[in-house]
Amino acid sequence: MRNILTFGTMKTDETTSKQDSTPDNIDALLALAEANQRAARRLIEQLDVEGAFRRIGAETHLVGSLRTGLLMTHLDVDFHIYSPSVSVRDSFAAVAEITARPGVSNAWFTNSLDTDEQCLEWHLHAADHEGRTWQVDLIHMPSDSPFAGFFERVADRIAARLTPETRLAVLAMKAATPGDTKIAGVEYYRAVLDGGVRTWDDFMAWRRAHPLDGVDTWMP
Known part of the structure; x- marks a missing residue:
């Protein structure tokens, strides 16, 4: 079973590299997330x-x-x-x-x-x-x-429930997702926050047991 916090695929525009649980690689994962969020806000202003x-x-x-x-x-x-x-x-x-x-x-x-x-x-x-x-x-x-206002409340409640561990779990699973695989954000959040999922294999099993059908109105 592959533990996404200790082994995964982190993609950038230039390279594809293995991600492990060493501080340097965790820091790189978090830094990439922060950089992309800054870029998104700059684009919004643009x-x-x-x-x-x-x-x-x-x-x-x-x-x-x-x-x-x-x-x-x-x-x-x-x-x-x-x-x-x-x-x-x-x-x-x-x-x-x-x-x-x-x-x-x-x-x-x-x-x-x-x-x-x-x-x-x-x-x-x-x-x-x-x-x-x-x-x-x-x-x-x-x-x-x-x-x-519904999805604004969902987003704010997700943010309020995050811990450093669950935030890293979500980010690592997103980074490990192949580029040609479409997974809705709510699937990661439900799996991690309500399902206790921390590994890629468990996430795939969770998705099979909880197929997304239409608009998901889950509220954390």
Whole structure:
């Protein structure tokens, strides 16, 4: 059985190296996480997502791994955006402003206003100051949506429950995940915080026993 805290794969843009539990390698793992989180916040400033949506009367909230402090090697930033009503025209105007900024290479969207989610989903690819491509997800929904504020509370409660050991466990599992394997952030967090998972093999077994189906409304 492979213990992710003593053996794993930590990926960077330049190299792939083994990670072990020595202080140097733990420090390298934490340093990579901190560097990527700083880069994400710099990208947010570069794109001025909050300003673009504020100008159409919408409020922007950070959610996901950057809010929890658990962003690792998967370069993505997630926002939930709220306005009293959601207009495709207004939302397009905000995103048009964002996509005009340097570094944005493409954008696509899904109109889910007529579904249970009642939202517009925007997805952008944007390059950071080092030229790395990030995905920026913008979910625009009505202020009275059943999901309004929910995932912000989830992220804050995850952050509040983290200990140095569980934070390292999550980051190490994220770093060990192959680049072509898609795993939702909530799967790591539930497995570590509620399932007590600490090894990669146990994590794979936990996922088989707890398959993700649709929107996960777990609250830690």
